[in-house]
Amino acid sequence: MGVVVRAEKLHKTFGTLEVLKGVDLDVQEGERIAILGKSGSGKSTFLRCLNFMEMPSSGRVYFDGAPVGTSQAELCRLRINVGMVFQSLNLFPHMTAMGNVMEALVSVKGMTKAQARAIASEQLGRVDMLSKSESYPINLSGGQQQRVAIARALAMEPRVLLLDEPTSSLDPELVGEVLKVINALAARKMTMVLVTHELGFAYHFASRVIFLHDGRILEQGTPDQVLKNPAEKRTQEFLTGFNEFSF
Template sequence: MTGKPVLQVRDLVKRYGTHTVLNGIDLDVAEHEVVVLIGSSGSGKSTLLRCVNLLEELDDGQIVLDGVDISDPRANPDHARRNMGIVFQAFNLFPHLNVLDNVTLAPKVVHKVPEAQARDRAVELLAKVGLADKAQAYPDRLSGGQQQRVAIARALAYDPRLLLLDEITSALDPELVGEVLALVRELAAGGTTLLMATHEMGFAKQVADRVCFLDGGALIESGPPSQILEDPRHPRTQQFLSRIIQAGRL
């Protein structure tokens, strides 16, 4: 990792009852870096993203954002979340609001941005994600790929320091995956700091600065895409990727 750390995760532990989902995760994400989490379903990728965003209560460990310990019980979680955007597998758009209102809602209500300023930013972002002509459309009139691009625009509306993406193509039809990944590729090229979980290995190889393999709640191996995806050193990483290759996904 090079550059100033935006995110620092230290010895993160998360349990559900007696089941340990995350077991001592250490992870840094530098400014403008793209870190991609890979691993089988149940490996802890989504839980890690939810813990970083403080949507899950930690059992142990520390999460530091821009030098501030946001996992401290005395910290204001809403203040921390204002500096992070998160996009989930499901689009989670408000069906009764049009696209423009979906994107402007949080800046106006949560961040107290004046309406005209929020609308100007939303129009700019919708143009960036290729949906300037859909500002007045309602979510049920959009394809899945278009809805996911709106969700990404909404997450970017308040210029977060860190954007978290959780398997954002997994709910899409195969023909719609490309348009969403193209947008993420543009964001990465533009310097957005990204921490994302994905099953799209070819995409991870193209866009990531660093790939992290999770298995059983542990971070098993981390490094450049060329090393992790082409020459993994840990036997468990090798086993996982051999199955991916057999399935024709890498």
């Protein structure tokens, strides 16, 4: 079990607003990390710094022990290895589901279309979207689109998958099908870092829960430790806010 991705003293400032105030994290091979925290705590920004969707203001990201530079070549290499699924789905609207999954296999990895199609079919099958492979995103539900987006990310065979609130933009009845797919990945020992508001899912999914508050990691541990017996007052308050409604 090695460290795949390491974040070291990550800071991120937007204008005068300091969103991340020095966050460290080691993501171990096979780990499933759930990052929780209030809106504005910096959890999405932190996740997005791990694959440089946001440029950290300072600090370093390591992949397989080597620091990642900011040249385009290094960023592209990192992003092939560290996949991402977005809250806003972001399928390419001018391509079918199949086209979405094949695209980077051909244009980034240089595969032939036949090779790409074979891999894309397999990935679409795993998220149960093979029957819709020739549909355009506009004709798919949010849940279906997100499953295609997951297949698209996995087709690149990343070592780590980052999931940024993957169910937040979905209608409630579509959340389950996406969580089921993520759960299946967990069963296959995929290394994942998930930012979510689904506490119940985080509890069952995660091998480690991190609570972020005001740009810092306030508390982390097993789901039982953080979600059932939080040590910090702010974590307790955060969980109570949820419990009033959902438990």
